Amino acid sequence: MKKIITCLLSMAIAGNLMAQDVKPVVANLNKVKLEFKLDPEGKPVYAVYFDGKPVITNAALGFELVNDSAFSKHLELSNVEKADFDESWKPVWGEVSTIRNHYQQLTVHLRQKETPKRLINIVFRVFEDGVGFRYEFPKQPGLKYFVVAKELTQFNLTGDHKAFWIPGDYDTNEYQYTTSKLSQVDGWAVSEKATDIAVRVVPDQHAVATPLMLKSDNGLYINIHEAALVNYPAMQLHVNTHNFQLSASLVPDALGNKAYLHAPFNTPWRTIIVSDQAAAILNSKMILNLNEPSVIKNTEWIKPMKFVGVWWEMQTGKSTWSFANSLDTADAAGNLIANGTHGANTENVKRYIDFAAKNGIEGVLVEGWNTGWEDWFGNWKENIFDFTTPYPDFDVKGIAEYAKAKGVKMIMHNETSGSATTYERYLDTAFRYMNKYGYPAVKTGYVGKIIPRGEHHDGQWMVNHYERVAQKAADHQVMIDSHESNRPTGLHRTYPNWLASEAGRGNEYNAFSMGSAPDHETILPFTRLMGGPMDYTPGIFKLKGYAAGASDRQVHTTLAKQLALYVTLYSPLQMAADLPENYEAHLDAFQFIKEVPADWDDTKVIEAEPGDYITIARKAKGSANWFIGSITDENARTAKIPLSFLDKGKKYAVKVYSDAADADWEKNPEAYVIKEYKATSATVLKINIAKGGGAAITIQPLNNLRNVFH
Structure with a gap:
């Protein structure tokens, strides 16, 4: 790894004079240029250009705090720092073996004019393919604990761009993508028709999720997302369908607040990737570069892999996750009576292990192996699963030994039913169980409404939960594949054991619904995959006639x-x-x-x-x-x-x-x-x-x- 700091510019400027001077400070790298200034009211604004063409114009920045003063106007500039940075680093796994991290950084130090003269910094990094920026709340006497009411970040676009979008839903990213002009964004119309999605919460008719992919009439490709989402809610974008201004919209908690913070604190990076070539958007490593290096020192145990699994047969209705038809079907001794269609039985699992071993496939996933599935879907309750109790027809020890003898790794499945509280209580126990039986990876799931009740999949509490799971899994040398989690933001650089996420509309929708349009997979790399890998579950060969009770259903490829x-x-x-x-x-x-x-x-x-x-x-x-x-x-x-x-x-x-x-x-x-x-x-x-x-x-x-x- 090589790091080069080529210049450092520090300007101590009289704040009152600079606040009256609207001349911008500039950072640039090749075709990308950033301008920042304070307007005559002391409002921070920025602009982004690509090859001389405006991308973002006169867009506001700042915050409103709950029952407190705002960082949105009457600010003065106390200092500016500029530095060039260039390094190369090697990911543990990925699309390339070496990544260059090259940018020019501009840090603007701002303070409120009025007492208590609190401080806030905005750090911009200008890359060859775009701009990332974040807010920093320094340690200071006048600010310790604070609550965010609203982030005021804007992305003011230059026209009614073609957009590839899904609604700004607090609890799911599993919509089909709509392609339309920004002026035609209507999340309510899309959500109302998406009856194949279990939990939908779209309070804002004109909000869209990130990553948002755009194409301008003058041939610019623009992608807006975020990087390094830690201890903060996911960012959605409210679309002003008249002037094409996008505003940050944070997913709230049960009380309507956005984030509970403690200075010093850095927000996630807001990212704008731009090019006149679509391929350059897919080649960008900016989001990864804005994340911190791996916190896992020994990564030798982290191994990418292919796998098969007892899963598609449940999705298509051939078998079931549950051992019994319901909790009411029990014998006199209270034992559940088998329904005869349970997929995760020892004999069937061994069949998958044999197939994997024969064909050089490293892993086998088994869903529905543990008790609780009879009480699962649609019940907003805790303690449905305990993550260590197998059904009577699943010989966990025998299967582990059989797989090991065949050279196959078993992949655990932990469905939480949305009860993150239960899962957190069981994390150490669940991962020790995986270690005991030689499971190197786990697929987690969060189908349903979240517990703690009132929280959302993409709110601050759950964002912290997903990170805690990755941290705890690393302690036990377990790799993570999270489903129904928030959209990735490049954190797999920091936690390389977090191999993949679903966080989007996967191939499974072709099994239990009418599926996804043929253009779906041509949009996903420009949207969902911008922040990280997706467990899309490809490789369906029987493309018609596979769904029980739905003969007209087919995969759209x-x-x-x-x-x-x-x-x-x-x-x-x-x-x-x-x-x-x-x-x-x-x-x-x-x-x-x-x-x-x-x-x-x-x-x-x-x-x-x-x-x-x-x-x-x-x-x-x-x-x-x-x-x-x-x-x-x-x-x-x-x-x-x-x-x-x-x-x-x-x-x-x-x-x-x-x-x-x-x-x-x-x-x-x-x-x-x-x-x-x-x-x-x-x-x-x-x-x-x-x-x-x-x-x-x-x-x-x-x-x-x-x-x-x-």
Whole structure:
């Protein structure tokens, strides 16, 4: 790691004079420029430009405190610091092996003109691909404990941009994305129709969640989100549909307050990523760079992995999570009477272990293994699950021994039913249980309304809870895959054992609802995945006729697109989500899932347009092999993929898994072809992709292969 401070500028300026001077202070890096100033009323405002084009104009900053003075006007500037910073660091796992962290930092020190003359700093970091900024409340005599009533951050846009958005919901991120002009944002209309989502709370008709992806009429791509969300509520954005001003909207607690803080304190970073190329948005590492380095010193136990699981069969109605039909079905001794459809039974789990071992899949997830599922859904209560008591047909010790003998790791499942209070009481006990039986990872769930009652999934209390779980898991060397949590903000840099989150509309919605539109996966990388990996659960091969009692239900992709998602939707914890028998019916296509890694040395975004198409190439960790995923929306297209990223002068074997000529996500989704070619860095692949389709490609040096072509 190398750190270079190239300049340091400190200006002690008379505050009263500077408050009257509206000339901005500036920071810039290549095409990105930031301007900050205090207006004549002492209000802090900022602007962002890209290549001379305005991105954010004259946008306000500041805070209102509960029963206290505001940091919003009548401020004076006491000091300005500017510094350049450049380093490279290596993530424990990720899309690339090395990340450059290069920015110019501008720190403005502000104080109130009136007594008690409290202090607040705003720190801006200007990167080549955008701007991050946060507020700092220094330690000071006049401010110790305080409560935030409102954050006044604005993002004033230059027009009615095309937006890719979901409603600003306090409890879920699992909506389909709407593509519209900002002036057409109506979260209530979307929420009212989203009856497949269990808990929906959208108080503001014109609020949207972050990450928010935008495209301007003059060709700028703009992404607004946050980084390093710690001890603070998630930020949503209120959209003024008339002047296109976005305002920070924080998720409140049960009393309507936003955050309870203690100086010194730093807020999360507010992030604006901007480019005139869509691919640059996906390449950005700004959010990761704004997070703190790993707090885990020994990370050797953190291992990306693929897994299968007893899960999709419950989603599609083939089996159940619960052992009995209800708590009322018990014998004279009080023992629950088996319903005969419980999926997490020893024999069935061993079948998945056998399949994983046979195909080189590292892990097996089992949901519904522990007691409590009969009392689960829709009951707003504590102590439904204890996380250590298996059902009578699940031999936890025998299964652990069987998996170990087969070289397979078991993945724990802890559904909390939204009762975070119960889970916190059991955390040490639950993780010791995992350690005892050799479970290296856990999938957590928070389906339902949150307990403590009145709190929300994305409020400050729950944000702290998710971090406590990651911290406690690290103490026990357990990796985390959190579902129904807040949107990631790059904290996997700080807690690399927090491998993935759901926090979005995953593949499961194709099982129990009418699913997601074909453009869904082309939007996710520009929105949900900007802050971190998603456990999307790709790899469904049986695309029609899989849902019990819903013969018209189908996945809105082709089979080839399901393969491509392993590359385009990044996660270090990738599930082969379908049933073993459905993979065994297409073993030639399943070969790609067997080979595709979950960890990478390099990533190239070859082409991208939000809502339309994405093509990404990734180089396997510690290998010369490359993998490519290319997907489209509801429109067929021809993907042109130059292989210029390959080493010059070398020959490669290319294997393409693509849509058949008559493939169509709606009419013929399981039709695919597999072709093999020889290629060099001068080769340009041209692949026809069907409606809702995709292509998955493996590339290996010829000198590493034997009998590749047959």
